[in-house]
Amino acid sequence: MEATLPALPALPARRREVVPNSVLGMLLFVGAEVMFFAGLISAFTITQAGAKPGTWRLPSEPVLPAAATAFNTAALVASGLLLVWANRQYRRNPASAAQTVLLAWMLGAIFVVLQGREWIGLLSQGLTIRSSTLGSFFYVIVGAHGLHAVGALIGLGVAWWRLRQGTLSPGFLLGAQTFWYFVVGVWPVIYGRVYF
Amino acid sequence: MRVVVATVILVLAPRVALACPACALVGVNENSTAYVSMTIMLMALPLGMIIGIAIWLYRSVRRAEAGAQVCERVIRSARRQRACFGPE
Structure with missing residues (x-):
């Protein structure tokens, strides 16, 4: 009996890419x-601790609009969680992740737009970059x-576009994701420190 | 007289023009806590990041090596089978 076996691949090369260069560069x-x-x-923190009593406040309001910003924060965190889910989808079937990436992008865009709206409100209250140390x-x-x-939204948008075109490399998506996770991760620290 | 004026200026000027304006606040109780906590944070943060990335890279390399060993075993086993059954 003559067995028919498929051609065998060569043994894998000793040197292989463990972490994509884009991710390593983005991490740095x-x-x-x-x-x-x-x-x-x-x-x-140091300047706030040394401020004279009563000087660390807005011109018209006693505190920054922390409650309104809580919604923006929730949108940003949800966007980060969606991107984690999109990454899992991408590993199983790249095409299926497109909608989730788009949804994460939209939540991120909502965060930026609402922040812009908040800035307009604060400027109208008289809080400018020159009005006080705060x-x-x-x-x-x-x-x-x-x-x-x-910047991260632009990267994520390009990733989504390439995903739709079928030209997205896993390295690019991982790089864009790493940057977005940083943007999502650093915000609660800023929010907790600056707004309260 | 000039020497005296110059000496007085040199002695008094450093007190007026501090190299670090924020350092004038050192010693105030609230500020001391802020200084200490922020110093600890700024010292620990880069170390934590470097250690975290090193651990992550180490784990990634080990995972990749384990995967490569499985591949090599599968290919060697297929080669042995091929040697037994002969070429196509």
């Missing part, structure tokens, strides 16, 4: 960004986070 970048935000929050810190820290969120 995120590490630098974590230290950037840590420096800002550190300066904020105003300076608020706009620098929250603004820096907003810029990162916009």
Whole structure:
């Protein structure tokens, strides 16, 4: 009896990519960004502790609108969780993750838009970058986070577009995801420290 | 006289122009806590990140090596079968 066996592949090469270069590069970048935000929050905390009583407040309101921002925070955290789910879907069937990635992107966009709306409200109340130390810190820290969120949204949007076209590489998606997780992860720290 | 004025200025100026404006607040009770906690945070954060990434890389490499060993076993077993049954 003559057996017919398929051609066997060669033994795998000794050197293989364990972690995609895009993820490793993004991790280094995120590490630098974590230290950037840590420096800002550190300066904020020390300045707030040394502020004279009654000076650490808005011109018209006693505190920042923490309750309204809680909704934005929930949207951002939900977006991060959806992206974790999208990653699982992508591993099983790449095409099935497109809708979840889009939903995560939309929640992230809602966060950025609502933050912008909040800024307009605060500006109308007289809180500007020059009005007080609190105003300076608020706009620098929250603004820096907003810029990162916009950058991450662009990356995630490109990932979604490539996913739809069928040209998305796993490395690109992982890189975009890593950055988005950073944006989602650093926000509760900023929210808890700056708004309360 | 000039020497005296210059000496007085040199002695008094450092007190007025502190190198670190925030350091003037050191020693106030609330501030001491903030300084200590933020110093600890800024020291621990990079170390924590480096250790975390190192552990994650180590685990990823070990997982990949375990997967590669399974592949090699499957291929060797198929080669042995092929040697027994002969070529196509």
